[in-house]
Amino acid sequence: MKTILLHIADEASLPTRLETALAIARPMGAHLRCLQVTPIESYVAMDSLGGVFVMSDLLKAVEEQESALKAQVEEELSNEDVTYDFRHTTGAVPGAVASYAALADLVVSGREAKETQRGAFAAGLADIVEQSRTPVLVCGDGVFDPFAPAMVAWNGSFEAAAALKGALPLLQKSASVHVVSAADEADRAGTFPPTLVLEYLSRYGIKAELRTPVIERHRIANALLGEAEAIGAGLIVMGAYGHSRIGEYLLGGVTRTMLAACKLPLLMAR
Numbered sequence: 001m002k003t004i005l006l007h008i009a010d011e012a013s014l015p016t017r018l019e020t021a022l023a024i025a026r027p028m029g030a031h032l033r034c035l036q037v038t039p040i041e042s043y044v045a046m047d048s049l050g051g052v053f054v055m056s057d058l059l060k061a062v063e064e065q066e067s068a069l070k071a072q073v074e075e076e077l078s079n080e081d082v083t084y085d086f087r088h089t090t091g092a093v094p095g096a097v098a099s100y101a102a103l104a105d106l107v108v109s110g111r112e113a114k115e116t117q118r119g120a121f122a123a124g125l126a127d128i129v130e131q132s133r134t135p136v137l138v139c140g141d142g143v144f145d146p147f148a149p150a151m152v153a154w155n156g157s158f159e160a161a162a163a164l165k166g167a168l169p170l171l172q173k174s175a176s177v178h179v180v181s182a183a184d185e186a187d188r189a190g191t192f193p194p195t196l197v198l199e200y201l202s203r204y205g206i207k208a209e210l211r212t213p214v215i216e217r218h219r220i221a222n223a224l225l226g227e228a229e230a231i232g233a234g235l236i237v238m239g240a241y242g243h244s245r246i247g248e249y250l251l252g253g254v255t256r257t258m259l260a261a262c263k264l265p266l267l268m269a270r
Helices: 014-028 056-077 093-103 118-131 158-171 194-202 217-231 253-261
Strands: 003-008 031-039 044-046 052-054 084-091 106-109 136-138 150-154 177-181 208-211 235-239 266-269
Touching: 003 014, 003 056, 003 093, 014 031, 014 056, 014 106, 031 056, 031 093, 056 084, 084 093, 093 106, 093 118, 106 118, 118 136, 118 253, 150 158, 150 194, 150 217, 158 194, 158 235, 158 266, 177 194, 177 217, 194 208, 217 235, 217 253, 235 253, 253 266
Parallel strands: 003 031, 003 106, 031 084, 106 136, 150 177, 150 235, 177 208, 235 266
Antiparallel strands: 044 052, 136 266
């Protein structure tokens, strides 16, 4: 990983995502590209007739707030031993992040603090994950340790394979790697068996352990969280996917539950 896109936003999770990006950039020798996105709705309003107009007073306030945030981040990064640059754009946050991520190896974003409505914020994160074609690392409640054990949730899907391949540089740094068969019994037939994942990882010098817990269809997220706790994982790698057969919209219930409830860093890809 040589280019890491760090999503800058005035949120409680910003210090954690900043430290997480630095924790990855240092051992990788990577460059940080900081991206600050101003949502267009921050200073645009609609009148009763459907007209759209910009509120100039609010525009000035937003600009001042974001300039202060940029100065704060740049001051912190100026004391670090990594290279960085700072970009700013206005528009829809998920689309902007996905666009800038096209020439990055990893996106680092974050979640709100526990006292906020995680469900609402998980929906916003899901949009970023769904639109990005670059793996997205969603920070946990603490600073990411790239040398902690890692868990790969494997269900035989293309999305899981994309996450696995995107996480390879991080898995090579991990103290241990555990592949957890995350599909229920009904889904395991006809997919790539998890033993092939161990074979694939071995070619990159990664010796992984296979875990095959019995998982019920509607308790996959809970089972993954339990396995991660048992392993002592510092990272969960998984595909972001939906189940059209149960009517999920874009990203499935497992993905949204993990985004909302998981306290550990999540690396997701589609």
